[in-house]
Amino acid sequence: MRRKGQYAQSVPPFKRAIERDGEFALAHEQLGTSYRDLRNLALGNQHLKKACQLRDRVSERERLEISATFFRHITGELDKRIETTSLLTQIYTQDTYGHHLHGNSLMIAGEYEQAAAAYRAALGDA
Numbered sequence: 001m002r003r004k005g006q007y008a009q010s011v012p013p014f015k016r017a018i019e020r021d022g023e024f025a026l027a028h029e030q031l032g033t034s035y036r037d038l039r040n041l042a043l044g045n046q047h048l049k050k051a052c053q054l055r056d057r058v059s060e061r062e063r064l065e066i067s068a069t070f071f072r073h074i075t076g077e078l079d080k081r082i083e084t085t086s087l088l089t090q091i092y093t094q095d096t097y098g099h100h101l102h103g104n105s106l107m108i109a110g111e112y113e114q115a116a117a118a119y120r121a122a123l124g125d126a
Contacts, residue, residue: 007037025054
């Protein structure tokens with residue numbers, strides 16, 4: 001639901017997941033992003049920080065996603081975000097969401113041609 005822009009509707013399932021497992025790092029990351037999309041930055045950042053604290057408990061792919069989100073919203077280190085999302089696309093070449101994240105990183109940096117290529121890869125058109 002969150003990836004379809006239904007941010008408010010995505011909050012309850014993520015909250016339930018965290019109630020069941022308070023150390024569910026990816027649920028914290030997704031809930032934090034949903035809250036930020038709803039303009040509740042303080043609560044969103046709280047969950048993103050928690051996800052980052054728990055990132056050693058997840059797969060490498062999830063760790064890269066959590067780190068990229070952390071660099072974007074918490075530290076503002078765009079260069080580290082681009083490096084992380086680039087690595088995500090190199091390791092997980094078939095991961096369309098990874099290519100989307102990388103395209104998003106490049107758009108923020110003003111690298112429009114490279115961003116377009118990343119978005120095409122996300123669509124399977126690369």
